[in-house]
Amino acid sequence: MKQIDPPDDAEPDNVQPEQAEPEQVQPEQVELTATAWTALGFIAVRPRSGYEIKQACAETVDAFWGVSYAQLYPQLKRLREAWFITGEESGGGRRQVVWHVTERGRRALDAWLVRPPAPPQLRDEALLKLQFVQSLSPAQALPLIRAKRREFEEWIARFTPEGPPSSPDEPADLLHSYALTMARAGLTWCDAVEKALDGAAGSR
Amino acid sequence: MKQIDPPDDAEPDNVQPEQAEPEQVQPEQVELTATAWTALGFIAVRPRSGYEIKQACAETVDAFWGVSYAQLYPQLKRLREAWFITGEESGGGRRQVVWHVTERGRRALDAWLVRPPAPPQLRDEALLKLQFVQSLSPAQALPLIRAKRREFEEWIARFTPEGPPSSPDEPADLLHSYALTMARAGLTWCDAVEKALDGAAGSR
DNA sequence: CCTCTCATGTAACTCGTTACATGATTTC
DNA sequence: GAAATCATGTAACGAGTTACATGAGAGG
Structure with a gap:
């Protein structure tokens, strides 16, 4: 077992406990990407290797x-x-590095969690293409709707909780329930649009 | 008025009409970002300047x-x-460059529209944070749910068709109806989660 | 005259992706 | 002994963002 620590030029901060922390200066205000916070979040639940994260x-x-x-x-x-x-x-078996959160890390994570989240970013090529074909031809719109339908079906398959017993419908996991809610709404939209498109194609 | 054309080293292709196009080789298979195709899409509807796009x-x-x-x-x-x-x-008034689609451009756009769309990409920090607080504390989860709620409300305000007459509910625009469907589903989810969270907070 | 909107662009930077490189261990 | 999985990383590239720079015309 080998300890892996920051290089000497990094700020130590908790090496000498008698050195009190600066009062208003929060050492937690380090700028990191949300991806880094994600890794920290999973490490905070329990120690993990990169692979496990x-x-x-x-x-x-x-x-x-x-x-x-x-x-x-x-x-x-x-x-x-x-x-x-x-x-x-x-040591022992495969080489791997298991990461542990520090007290400092835990405080920083908590501080990040309560900061207002950045607005969501979405890039959906199918909807983009739909913008350009919607008024022109149902023939071109249908494959795009079908692509969206497949996505939603995959979400549902992926996030529907297994195990027939106990939970009848909604999972306790907030993110799973979010994904399911959105996917179901998406399917409803697909149904409506396909129906409307079939009608338009028939009358054309 | 000044014509703005590609530099001489770019392939001309439609300068000499008698030079037939190579049969199976599609000149349209130029690699562009979806953002470029978007611009082309709007130019194809009618000539526009960058600003108008x-x-x-x-x-x-x-x-x-x-x-x-x-x-x-x-x-x-x-x-x-x-x-x-x-x-x-x-010429005349402000300087601006108005772009027109070429025949070649229109063909390329059509070819792009029927190619299968790339899978959508989503980056949502609020949901990410929710992953880490959901099991710990409703107190930290609530602001995140409220942030999502505000987003959905903004979507609804933005995509609800104005003008009280005629259309009662669903707009003819596929993208608007998509956004509305998703936003409404999102609000339903927010309602359910907030209720559950209030219950958990009360019992704690 | 000042400010807002129109209008076009560039520079520097960040984040993320794909592809590549390496090697140990387990499973068939 | 071959293939799948575990496990860690780097290099090159690409798309997109923020901030900056510039200037003309319209409206008050």
Whole structure:
């Protein structure tokens, strides 16, 4: 086991406990990407390796916040440099670095969580194309609607809680219920649009 | 009036009409960003200046596909270099360049419209934060739900068709109806979650 | 005269993606 | 012994954002 700590030029801050923290200056106000905060969030739940963080993201926030290794590993480095996490290279078996949150890291995470969230960003090529074909031809609009329908169906398949017992419909997980609500609304929209488009195609 | 055409090293292709197009080789397969196709789409409806394209985007696709000047102007240059548009610097009054679609540009746009759309990308910090606070405290979850609620309310205000007469509820515009459907579903979700959260807070 | 809107653009930067590189361990 | 999975990373590239720069005409 080898301790992985920030380089010497990084601010220590908790090495000497008798050195009191500056009162109003919050050391937590380090600028990080939301992806870095995400990693920190999962580490704060329990210590994890980069690989495990990626898995956790894939199972939970992937639909609203995609995370790739090429982003993740550099961000872990930044979190370490800010003394928000410390790494422990586990011996025995495969090589892996397990990251632990520090007290400082936990405080910083809490501070981030209560800051107002950035407005959501959406890029949807299918809807974009729909803008240009909607008034021209149902023939071209239909495949786009079908593409959206497939997306919604995949969401539903992915976020519907398994296990027939207990929960009849709505999951306790807020994000799952959000995804399901949106996907169902999307399907309703697809139904209505396809129906209208079929009508228009018939009369043409 | 001054004609603005591609530089000489760009492929002409329609200068000599007697030179037949290569049969299977489609000159339309130029790689462009969706933002460039968006500009081309609006130019194809009618000739416009960059400024007018930006306005059209803001009124229509902005929520699904944001476009900024810093992206737009370079993309117009690329469209011109591909001979998809030609520009006409209008004399008289303010300086402005009005872009016209070429035949070649129109064909390329049609080809793009029928290609399968890229999967949508979403980045929603509010939902991300919700992932980390949902199991811990309703006190921290509530502001995030309220932020989502405000978003949905803004969407509804923005996309609800004005003019009390005629249309009672659903607009003919597919994108407007999409936005409204999703926003309403979102509000329903906010209601349910806030209620559940209040209950949990009361029992705690 | 001042300010707002029209109008076009560039520079620097950030974030994220794809593709690549490497190697150990488990499973068939 | 071959393939899948675990596991960590880097390099090159691309798209998009913010901020900056410039200037003319319209309206008060």
